[in-house]
Amino acid sequence: MIELLATRYAYLLMFVLLGVGLYMTIASQNLVKKLIGVNLFQTAIFLFFVAVAYVEVDGEPGGSPVVPATENPASSDLILASPLPHVIVLTAIVVGIALTAVGLALIVRIYSEYGTLREDTLREVRADE
Amino acid sequence: MSSVELLPALLVVVPILLATVPIALGLRYDRTGWSVTLATTVGLFAGTVYLATVVYGGSGTNQEVAVIHELGGFTAPMGIELVADTLSTMIALLVTGTALGVLAFTRVGGPRGNTFYSGYLLLVGGLLGLTMTGDVFNMFVFLEIVGLGSYALISSGRGPEAAVAALKYLIIGTVGASIYLIGVGFLFMATGSLNMLDLAATVPTLEGQNLQLARAAFAFIFVGFAIKVAQWPLHSWQPDAYQHAPDGVTPLIAALVSTVSAYALARLLFTVFGAEFIASTPYASEIIVTVGAVSVVAGSTLAVIQTDVKRMLAYSSVSQFGLIVAAYGLLTETALVGALIHLIGHGLMKAGLFIAVGIIAIGYGARTVDAYAGLAGERPFVAGSMAVLLIALVGIPPSIGFIGKWYIAVGAIEAQSWLVAGVIFLSTMLTLAYVARLLERMYFTPASALEAGHEDTATVGHAVTDGGTATVRGTRVTIGMLAIVIFVAALAVFLGFAGDAFFALLEPFVESADLEVSP
Numbered sequence: 001m002i003e004l005l006a007t008r009y010a011y012l013l014m015f016v017l018l019g020v021g022l023y024m025t026i027a028s029q030n031l032v033k034k035l036i037g038v039n040l041f042q043t044a045i046f047l048f049f050v051a052v053a054y055v056e057v058d059g060e061p062g063g064s065p066v067v068p069a070t071e072n073p074a075s076s077d078l079i080l081a082s083p084l085p086h087v088i089v090l091t092a093i094v095v096g097i098a099l100t101a102v103g104l105a106l107i108v109r110i111y112s113e114y115g116t117l118r119e120d121t122l123r124e125v126r127a128d129e
Numbered sequence: 130m131s132s133v134e135l136l137p138a139l140l141v142v143v144p145i146l147l148a149t150v151p152i153a154l155g156l157r158y159d160r161t162g163w164s165v166t167l168a169t170t171v172g173l174f175a176g177t178v179y180l181a182t183v184v185y186g187g188s189g190t191n192q193e194v195a196v197i198h199e200l201g202g203f204t205a206p207m208g209i210e211l212v213a214d215t216l217s218t219m220i221a222l223l224v225t226g227t228a229l230g231v232l233a234f235t236r237v238g239g240p241r242g243n244t245f246y247s248g249y250l251l252l253v254g255g256l257l258g259l260t261m262t263g264d265v266f267n268m269f270v271f272l273e274i275v276g277l278g279s280y281a282l283i284s285s286g287r288g289p290e291a292a293v294a295a296l297k298y299l300i301i302g303t304v305g306a307s308i309y310l311i312g313v314g315f316l317f318m319a320t321g322s323l324n325m326l327d328l329a330a331t332v333p334t335l336e337g338q339n340l341q342l343a344r345a346a347f348a349f350i351f352v353g354f355a356i357k358v359a360q361w362p363l364h365s366w367q368p369d370a371y372q373h374a375p376d377g378v379t380p381l382i383a384a385l386v387s388t389v390s391a392y393a394l395a396r397l398l399f400t401v402f403g404a405e406f407i408a409s410t411p412y413a414s415e416i417i418v419t420v421g422a423v424s425v426v427a428g429s430t431l432a433v434i435q436t437d438v439k440r441m442l443a444y445s446s447v448s449q450f451g452l453i454v455a456a457y458g459l460l461t462e463t464a465l466v467g468a469l470i471h472l473i474g475h476g477l478m479k480a481g482l483f484i485a486v487g488i489i490a491i492g493y494g495a496r497t498v499d500a501y502a503g504l505a506g507e508r509p510f511v512a513g514s515m516a517v518l519l520i521a522l523v524g525i526p527p528s529i530g531f532i533g534k535w536y537i538a539v540g541a542i543e544a545q546s547w548l549v550a551g552v553i554f555l556s557t558m559l560t561l562a563y564v565a566r567l568l569e570r571m572y573f574t575p576a577s578a579l580e581a582g583h584e585d586t587a588t589v590g591h592a593v594t595d596g597g598t599a600t601v602r603g604t605r606v607t608i609g610m611l612a613i614v615i616f617v618a619a620l621a622v623f624l625g626f627a628g629d630a631f632f633a634l635l636e637p638f639v640e641s642a643d644l645e646v647s648p
Contacts, residue, residue: 018311025300038303045307048314085317088266092310095273099303102280106296113289122293 010051017044029119031110035103042096046089053085136180137198137211137261140221144169144254145274148247155243162246163236169250170232173257174225177218184218185634191215191641192326197263206327210263216469216638220260220392223473227384227480228253230613234484235377237607238491240285248285252278252381256389263325265313265401268393269306272357276302279386283374294369301366305356312349316401319343328401343402344410350397351417357390360420360454361427364447371443376487379439383446384480388472391453395469399642404460414458421455422552424448429559433566436497438486441563442479445522448556449475455549456537462639464540470631471533474624478518478530481617485515488614492606498567503576510611512571514618519564521618524557527625536628 005012017040024037111117114125147169151162180196187194195214199205213221232249235241255274262268276299284295317323319342320331335343352363359367367387371379398407398417407413428448435441449471456468486496488511495501505512521528524535534553541549 022304025304031296034300038300038307041304042307045310045314048311052314052318084323091266091270095270098277099273099299102277103296103299103303106280106284106292106299109284109292110289110296113292126290126293 010047014044014048014051017041017047031107031117031119031122032104034119035100035107038103039096039100042092046092049085049089049092053082133180133183133196134198136176137196137213138200140173140176140180141211141254141258141261144173144250144257148250148254151243151246151250159243160241162241162243163232166232166246166249170225170229170253173253174229177221177225180213181218181222184213184215189637191637194637205263206322206324209267210324210326211258211261212263212325213261214638215635216392216396217260219469219473219634220389221257223476224253224256224260224385224389227476228381230480230617231377231381231384231484233613234380234487234610236609237605238377238487238610240287240375240377242285245282245285248278248281249381252282252386256385259389259393264323265316265325265328265397266323268397269310269313272306272309272390272393273303275386275389276306279370279382282378282382283370285378286373286375288373291373291375294366294373298366298370301356301363305353305363307353308349308356309353312346312351312353315342315346315349319346325396325401329403332402332406343406344413347402347406347410347413351394354390354394354397355420355454358387358394358450358454359447360451361424361447364424364428367447368440368443371446371483372437372440376483376490380480380483380487383443383483384476387446387450388476391450391472392469394454395457395465395472398457399465404642407458408460414460417458418455418546418549421451421453421458422548424451425455425552425556426559427451429556429563432563433559435563436499438496438498438501438567439483441498441567442482442486445560445563446475446479448560449522452534452537452553452556455552456540459537459540459544459546459549461540461544462642463536463543465639465642466632466635467533467536467538467540469635470529470536470628473631474521474529474533474621477617477624478522478621481518481614481621482515482522484610484617485511485518485614488606488610489515498570501567501570502574504571507576511606511614514611514614516568516571517618518621519567521621521625523560523564527622529621529624529627531625532628532631 021037021039021041021044024040025034026037028034028037107117110122114122116122116125147165150165154161154165184194184196191214195212197213198211200209200211203209228249235245235249252275255271255278258271259268259275262271280295280299280302283298284292313323316328319335319339320328322328322331332343356363356366371383374382407417425448428444428446428451432441432444432448435444453468453471453475456464456471459465489495489501489504489508492511493500493504493508495504505516517528521530524530524533526532534557538550538553541547541553
């Protein structure tokens with residue numbers, strides 16, 4: 001268990017963040033906080049991809065590491081970073097920004113129409129109409 | 130590189146680049162959006178037709194006839210490929226054809242404005258990219274482009290309800306696409322590749338821990354797409370989005386967005402993972418079939434109790450896509466062909482039905498099932514076309530709805546899956562229940578005295594109930610709009626005779642899916 005925590009902490013953190021993000025998205029009544037929850041959910045996935053990028057190669061460092069190859073203290077193998085997941089994370093961040101922008105624009109419009117950001121109040125206002 | 134190989138890239142890049150033109154021109158000129166979009170869409174349709182003649186003109190296996198474009202000259206498996214094979218070309222034809230038809234409707238039916246047409250082109254480009262991409266991460270990017278386009282188009286409705294529906298769709302849709310991305314991450318961990326064909330070669334050789342990773346990837350990808358395809362109970366974004374989107378947008382979104390997502394799911398299930406992987410994974414096939422079957426029953430039941438026609442048709446989509454997903458899970462050739470035919474047929478029928486709903490809202494002021502009373506007497510052509518499309522949706526021959534359901538039913542019996550066979554029968558009954566309600570109103574209930582002077586009362590009533598979402602002032606029903614609906618209805622009947630042709634065209638793809646395994 002300790003060993004798992006020491007070596008795989010990034011994956012555990014990812015699942016914690018996924019859970020927090022999803023819980024916020026579902027449970028929070030505030031629309032902006034919901035959107036922050038979605039962002040947290042996506043950030044967890046970026047962390048996952050960055051964690052996946054570390055690959056161990058026996059002996060020679062192959063490919064083109066973004067982070068210089070260092071020796072793994074546990075097995076004396078070389079650790080290096082695959083560049084592909086980093087490119088994926090960069091693209092996914094851009095996509096995430098676009099979505100956040102559209103989401104916030106919609107929230108601004110909802111606020112100007114109904115005068116509230118809370119989902120429960122919104123439901124009441126809409127039921128009255 | 131020959132000119133044909135450039136075509137897949139052009140089909141994706143051109144609409145996305147030209148999406149900026151309506152906004153740019155809009156700074157100076159007011160109403161250029163429609164012309165730019167029309168020119169682009171006609172070009173895209175012509176390009177797709179040419180691509181189809183090349184792909185279906187060739188002979189050989191799926192890989193041999195496919196037109197492949199390697200983006201930037203980077204070869205697979207490192208680079209990203211755009212692939213137009215026998216299946217994706219057919220979906221691309223559906224996308225460009227429907228986009229053209231719906232565009233003709235928006236000329237008068239609205240919504241207008243240059244930003245709307247920018248969103249329209251962005252959505253069409255994203256859909257074509259999602260159709261032709263050969264890379265699983267690239268698929269995520271196109272999934273999000275399609276999402277962004279749909280959120281923007283849905284929120285272009287006038288009332289505030291449209292914004293709420295779009296935000297709901299945005300949050301649920303983004304979580305769905307993100308869950309798919311987690312699946313891609315697991316798949317990358319297991320195989321170290323993102324190219325679909327490379328993955329298809331690697332996945333069957335996986336063992337031990339990597340096989341477990343691939344199974345986790347499969348689970349995440351399926352759940353992610355279950356949200357995008359609107360499977361019960363993950364469908365909750367869809368009825369709101371369809372109902373509150375403007376009348377000119379609903380046909381496009383209902384006919385294409387979920388359809389192309391369902392196509393992408395088929396691509397992942399049968400090209401990337403392969404039937405053998407699904408069959409060897411415990412309960413995978415059973416879970417897919419169960420999710421689909423539950424959606425069929427839940428979607429149809431919810432459709433029966435709706436009063437708003439658009440909402441009713443939205444729940445009907447949940448159930449029809451349930452049928453398609455259940456057919457994927459059967460893992461037989463006949464069921465797969467049936468699912469793909471039903472995918473295309475459902476897209477066509479829903480496009481026609483939602484355009485008809487738009488015409489009726491403009492010309493007759495009716496939006497609820499009750500307000501459709503006496504429609505056949507006043508608007509015989511729209512009512513007639515709508516009746517034909519509704520009957521095709523039930524699956525009464527000759528119609529495309531019939532051949533899709535027929536092949537799925539035959540596939541279910543071949544696979545000895547009595548659950549699906551029973552669900553198809555039940556779904557036909559339930560579809561008939563909500564279709565018959567509408568037909569009875571249109572043809573056999575006279576417009577009551579209370580509702581005389583229909584246009585006025587209905588418009589006022591609608592403004593109250595619906596927040597005035599899509600009451601487009603100053604619009605009228607044109608001959609062109611009627612012609613589109615009648616054409617779609619005729620096509621839905623005509624394609625009912627084309628079952629063998631579909632089978633022949635899709636054969637190379639179905640063979641490459643290699644379904645000769647007993648589940």
